[in-house]
Structure formats: structure tokens, C-alpha cells
Amino acid sequence: KNEIQEVAVPSAISWVSLSPVFTQNIRIDFGSPLSDKPEGVNGSPITKYHVEVAAGKNEIQEVLISSQVTIEEAENNEFKLSFLGEETGCISVDTSVEAMAKAIENIDGVGKISVAKSYESNYLLKYTIEFNGPSVAYQDLPLIGIGDIATCTNSLDIGIDIHILSVQHGIAQFRPGVFALSTNADDLVGGHFELSVGFQGQFDMLIFSGNKPALLHIDPGSRWVSTVGDDLRSDLHPGEIILIEEEFVEVRAVETGTIELAEYHSKGTKNSASLGYRMNNYVGSATISPGDNFFVESNGRHVDQILRAGDTIQLRDSNGRSQYVTVSAVDVSKVTFSPPFESEIATRTPVYTKQKVVVSAKASSTEMKTALESLPGVGFVSVSREGPKDSEG
Numbered sequence: 001k002n003e004i005q006e007v008a009v010p011s012a013i014s015w016v017s018l019s020p021v022f023t024q025n026i027r028i029d030f031g032s033p034l035s036d037k038p039e040g041v042n043g044s045p046i047t048k049y050h051v052e053v054a055a056g057k058n059e060i061q062e063v064l065i066s067s068q069v070t071i072e073e074a075e076n077n078e079f080k081l082s083f084l085g086e087e088t089g090c091i092s093v094d095t096s097v098e099a100m101a102k103a104i105e106n107i108d109g110v111g112k113i114s115v116a117k118s119y120e121s122n123y124l125l126k127y128t129i130e131f132n133g134p135s136v137a138y139q140d141l142p143l144i145g146i147g148d149i150a151t152c153t154n155s156l157d158i159g160i161d162i163h164i165l166s167v168q169h170g171i172a173q174f175r176p177g178v179f180a181l182s183t184n185a186d187d188l189v190g191g192h193f194e195l196s197v198g199f200q201g202q203f204d205m206l207i208f209s210g211n212k213p214a215l216l217h218i219d220p221g222s223r224w225v226s227t228v229g230d231d232l233r234s235d236l237h238p239g240e241i242i243l244i245e246e247e248f249v250e251v252r253a254v255e256t257g258t259i260e261l262a263e264y265h266s267k268g269t270k271n272s273a274s275l276g277y278r279m280n281n282y283v284g285s286a287t288i289s290p291g292d293n294f295f296v297e298s299n300g301r302h303v304d305q306i307l308r309a310g311d312t313i314q315l316r317d318s319n320g321r322s323q324y325v326t327v328s329a330v331d332v333s334k335v336t337f338s339p340p341f342e343s344e345i346a347t348r349t350p351v352y353t354k355q356k357v358v359v360s361a362k363a364s365s366t367e368m369k370t371a372l373e374s375l376p377g378v379g380f381v382s383v384s385r386e387g388p389k390d391s392e393g
Helices: 097-105 365-373
Strands: 013-022 025-033 059-067 081-083 114-121 124-131 160-168 192-196 222-226 241-244 247-255 258-265 274-278 282-288 294-296 312-316 322-331 334-338 347-353 356-360
Touching (some): 013 258, 025 247, 097 114, 097 124, 282 294, 282 312, 356 365
Antiparallel strands (some): 013 025, 059 160, 114 124, 241 247, 241 274, 247 258, 282 347, 312 322, 312 347, 322 334
16 A cells, blocks of 8 residues: 655745735845755645735834723823924823824824824723824824823822833835936927846846856756756856746856756646746946955957946845946946945846936837836836927827
């Protein structure tokens, strides 16, 4: 009788990156779970993901007043609240919602808030405070405190207690970036200009070994890619995301003839080798020492066909952190930049440039929208244009 093995449950995804695209769009990039039992080896393949995105929330706190005598009998007692380093004036135990709101709103930096009042019993009163004004909405705020009640004329009697509770922490609300392009000319505007946003590229650039495309082979459920004899150590980098047979995978290490992935490739390349792809804004590879303000592309690529003075490029230091520098000069394979490279040790880094789109200076709002949305990672944008013709948006 064969033993039936229980299917292994996948672990959590190995990494995730969220980037806002618009008020109702968000880009999610992630790596497959680093499971010890992938599909084909008693693994349970993941077929879908459920994503929950938290919207902005206001901070909500409660002020609870309990008394050994009834709230009505204790109404002449007074207390103070403290918030953001300041104190309110004296507040009566059974004050109105208007008076409670005004007392807190008088603290610098608070602005408008909402207050609700409810009697939980004859001996327990609750004020619910929502920080929803323009100055404090969608923020994670400190808890309200109790001020110096000794300075009030009718300070609290023994048997009256005040407790502050956090009901809901404030969560920042996403606000889309807004930028404006304007011209100030004495005559008609003409010509073209370039726009670029971020360093996200399309995964349609072939991975090369020398002057020929590299061939990659990987078995289903494996993390080890054979390069079919090619040495890609000067071409690929740990941390780089590549595309093999419609699966995005992260490179963990590169050895002669082998690439180690950070996650399992679920389908593999079947029985034959396949082509691999990287982002098409990849410029090349370079080894840069701390303090250097130049590099020479490691594989002799003519980067002067890609870069020019004034371009911003992305490098990575020895800890994998991104650095952004400005190109000051390009001479065939040599690039001079500023500020100098910061790293603990000499580092082999990929070099990325921004994806660009050329736009006519007379572009209508629709043409500008189409151009921007063609850039990788941008998604949906809204564009409006002022003058000179209403028909052009």
C-alpha cells in the first residue's frame, strides 16, 4: 500500500513591492514563494492571489469618563486634556460635543475635528473623537493625554476616572503626484521635448553572452538555471529580475555555466533551452570603486549610443541600494558622472537609464496622455492643457 503524502502548503511570497499609479490604480510586483516543495515535488501550486489594499483612515480616539456617582451628579467636575505638547482649557465632565471639540481644536495644529457623545450607563460617559480636519486627517497621531487638572477650579473628585483609548490608527491616504509643464515664449511654441518617469523598463531585451543571445535551461520546480556553457558572470547581477518562459525570477548568484535563482521556476523550459529577457532600459555593467566619478562598461558596449550628458542613471552599491547619478560626459564605453559613487567596497553594478518618450511641444492633452501612459510602470494618468485652443484640451 503506497503512503499518501499531504500536499505541502506554499509559504508566503518572497518579496513584494507596491507603487501607486493613480488614485484607483496600484502596481504590485512580487516574487514566488521560496517553498521547499515546489510544483512537481509534492508542492501545491498557487493559482491566484487575493490583494487587500488599505485606504486612508482617520485617527479615532475615545475619552472614557467613569464615576462612582452618576455622571449627572459629577458634571461640575473639571479636567484638562493634553495633545501635541499643549493643554486644553478646563472641561466639564458632562460638557457638550461642541465644547469638547472647541477645546481640542484650540490646540495649535489640530484644526477641525468631529466629536460624538454617548452615555454607556449612568456612571460611564464616552466621547468619540475623529481627527478628520485638513490638518490632521489620515495621520497616525499620538494618544491624547490628561492635563494638569490641579489648575482647574473644580478639579476631579475621588472616584472619577478618565481613560483614553485608541480606536483606530490614522493611515495616510494616497495622493497622486501632480506636475505641470509650462512655456513662456514671445512667439509660437515649436519643437519637441523628452519626458521620463522612473527606472522601470519593459522585459523585452534579450540577455546576451558576448555577441549572441544566451540560452537558458531550467527544470520545473528548480532554482538552478543552466546557461548551456555560457559564462554570464559579467552580464547578470544578483538582485536583477529577469524573464524566463513568461515567469519573472530574481537572480541570487551567477557562476560559470549556472544561475541561482531566489525563487523556484514553476514550469521550467521544457526539454529545450530558452531565451531570457531583462529590462530594456539596461545600459550595461560596470565595476566602480568608492569615490569614483566614472566607469567603463565591463563588456565594451558603446554606451555613447544610449547615454548623453544630463541623463540620470541608476547604480547599485555593495548593499544593493540604488544610487542615482547624473551623466556629465560619455566617451564610447566610458561614462563620467556626479556625485561620486558611494559604497563600502568596489562593486559590480548594473547600469539603468530612464525610459524616455519624445513629445511635441504642441501636443494636445490626449497626445500627452498617450505618450506618458506608454512609459513602463506609469499606468493611467489624467492630463489637462491650458491654451491656446480649447479643442486641444
